[in-house]
């Protein structure tokens with residue numbers, strides 16, 4: 001039996017991790033969410049009969065709530081944890097379309113969003129990892145994975161002049177260094193830390209999809225709330241998609257959560273300290289090819 005904790009398990013990729021991992025009744029799967037009652041209801045409706053799922057409630061920026069989730073996890077697993085998947089993240093729309101210089105025209109807003117991104121996508125995961133380490137050290141799997149983004153690849157940003165989503169990308173780049181620092185400390189204890197980008201995945205954020213673009217796709221990493229994109233946003237999105245297609249001519253648009261999560265889980269399974277993967281920043285292909 002293997003035990004898993006997934007943060008942000010209420011929807012999107014986190015829900016799909018919960019779904020795929022709990023489909024094996026030998027796994028014990030713990031989802032950390034912000035609304036326990038709503039997620040338990042969803043589990044009862046969509047994954048009924050899966051008694052190997054436990055839902056715990058914590059906003060990952062709330063240290064005490066995460067600490068309690070660790071205690072509750074230990075009670076469910078008997079004091080250890082095999083795999084931690086830090087999937088939850090703040091994905092704002094505000095910085096998606098404008099370059100960093102334009103964001104700077106509203107300095108208070110920039111400061112607010114920057115702090116919230118760093119707090120949620122990097123600092124909260126530092127606390128999450130530290131709090132779960134005693135359980136991970138007692139586990140058999142000893143793998144800790146954050147869901148990161150290819151948008152944090154400095155070469156990709158430079159080569160394709162990717163000027164959108166600056167603050168989000170900075171928060172993911174910071175988290176990549178968190179992965180490396182935890183690897184530096186815990187490699188000798190046999191714990192593997194990884195950052196894996198799931199590819200571009202349609203988790204259903206935009207209502208209208210990207211149907212006005214040449215390639216019809218629902219472009220979701222770029223959008224955090226369910227709403228209709230403005231014509232200006234669609235135009236900016238179109239430019240970015242063109243850059244992506246230059247980078248990866250085979251790229252036809254976002255994948256679905258099912259394929260993405262399968263691919264990410266396969267990278268987690270295949271990666272090891274012995275293979276030299278400690279602290280690695282990889283795509284869902286297990287390489288540096290992001291799309």
Ligand SMILES: NC(=O)c1ccc[n+]([C@@H]2O[C@H](COP(=O)([O-])OP(=O)(O)OC[C@H]3O[C@@H](n4cnc5c(N)ncnc54)[C@H](OP(=O)(O)O)[C@@H]3O)[C@@H](O)[C@H]2O)c1
Pocket residue numbers: 007008009010011012013014033034035058059060061086087088089090091120147148149150197198199200201202203220221224
């Ligand atoms: N989709 C993509 O194309 C893509 C590409 C690259 C990387 N990623 C990464 O994949 C991960 C999952 O994103 P997604 O695409 O599945 O987006 P999503 O559907 O918006 O899911 C984000 C999840 O994070 C949770 N969350 C946000 N802030 C939180 C907090 N303070 N405490 C606890 N939970 C919090 C949300 O909880 P609520 O349900 O309570 O709001 C939600 O469950 C993220 O790390 C994202 O950066 C996604």
